[in-house]
Amino acid sequence: xxxxxxxxxxxxxxEKEDVTLDCVYxxxxxxxxxxxxxxxxxxxxxxxxxxxxxxxxNEISGRYSWNFQKSTSSFNxxxxxxxxxxxxxxxxxxxxxxxxxxxxxxxxxxxxxVIP
Amino acid sequence: DVKVTQSSRYLVKRxxxxxxxxxxxxMDHENMFWYRxxxxxxxxxxxxxxxxxxxxxGDIPEGYxxxxxxxxxxxxxLESASTNQTSMYLCxxxxxxxxxxxxxxxxxxTVL
Numbered sequence: 001x002x003x004x005x006x007x008x009x010x011x012x013x014x015e016k017e018d019v020t021l022d023c024v025y026x027x028x029x030x031x032x033x034x035x036x037x038x039x040x041x042x043x044x045x046x047x048x049x050x051x052x053x054x055x056x057x058n059e060i061s062g063r064y065s066w067n068f069q070k071s072t073s074s075f076n077x078x079x080x081x082x083x084x085x086x087x088x089x090x091x092x093x094x095x096x097x098x099x100x101x102x103x104x105x106x107x108x109x110x111x112x113x114v115i116p
Numbered sequence: 117d118v119k120v121t122q123s124s125r126y127l128v129k130r131x132x133x134x135x136x137x138x139x140x141x142x143m144d145h146e147n148m149f150w151y152r153x154x155x156x157x158x159x160x161x162x163x164x165x166x167x168x169x170x171x172x173x174g175d176i177p178e179g180y181x182x183x184x185x186x187x188x189x190x191x192x193x194l195e196s197a198s199t200n201q202t203s204m205y206l207c208x209x210x211x212x213x214x215x216x217x218x219x220x221x222x223x224x225x226t227v228l
Contacts, residue, residue, distance in 0.1 A: 033214045045206065045219040052214070091159070095214055102147050102166070102213050103174070108158040 003027065004094050006107035013082050014115050021077045021110045023092030029053075031097035034075045035104065036066065039089040048090075051075065082114045119143070120220035122207050128226045135194040137223050139207030146212055148190035150174075150182065153204040153222075165190055197227045 005024045013019045025034065036048040049059060051068055059066045063080045079086050089111050093104040123138035139148065149164040151174075161174030163182040171182050179201060183191045190209075194201055204224050208217040 035216060037219075043204065043222045043224075045208075047216045047218060050216045097214065102210050102215070102217070103161060103164065104217060106159040108156070 003105040004092050004107035006092055006110050008110050009108070010111040010113065012113045012115060015084060016081050019079050019082055019112060021090055021092075021112070023075045023077065023107060025073050025075065025092070025094045027094060027096050029096040029098050033095040034068065035093040035095070036075075036077050037091045037093065039091065039109070041088070045091070079112070082112075084114050084116050087112060087114045120207055120209055120218050122205075122220040122223050124223050125221060126224050128228065129197050130228055131198060133197050135197050135225070137192040137205055137207075137225070139190045139192070139220055140188055141209040141218070142188065143209070143211070144187065145209035147210045148184065149208040149210075149217060150180075150190065150192045151206045151208065152176070153206055159206065162192065199227050201225065202227045
């Protein structure tokens with residue numbers, strides 16, 4: 001069973017629009033970690049955020065914000081006022097404490113295309 | 117800044133060849149990982165290592181082996197390359213359990 005689901009395969013937005021990427025995860029562990037990564041056309045995955053299961057505070061970093069809701073097992077990512085440089089594939093990932101070894105389960109990714 | 121480097125950005129090999137993909141990290145990280153990325157399949161873990169000379173199979177280890185003789189270096193070996201191993205290979209490292217992974221630029225391998 002897929003542990004991390006990113007339902008929207010490709011999302012196109014016009015520059016300056018907001019875009020929200022949904023991430024739904026599945027785990028029976030009470031301690032886990034969630035991550036978001038960005039993969040621009042150059043190919044290198046760039047770490048964006050890490051959140052542990054005990055910290056449900058939302059986070060904002062510049063134009064990026066994350067909404068973590070344990071009740072719905074979701075960790076959604078919003079880009080405000082999108083720019084062309086935001087065009088990339090974005091991956092959500094889950095690490096479960098029971099694994100004890102930092103294995104990540106990745107979602108299939110969201111391709112974001114920002115149209116100038 | 118953490119730096120993860122991979123020996124080649126692009127590589128073309130022939131079926132049956134032995135292929136070595138090298139990964140080096142410069143931040144004294146404990147854990148290192150090899151993934152392959154294919155369209156529609158996302159990132160899949162091949163092997164990982166949490167210490168020198170230690171390795172564990174990931175989700176798709178068949179056809180691959182790894183070597184970690186030094187803490188900073190993690191090699192992925194294709195013993196006899198096949199066309200279905202044509203893919204993007206990504207190396208990553210992390211400081212400790214549950215910390216974020218840092219990725220290298222990737223190697224796009226084509227097996228003819």
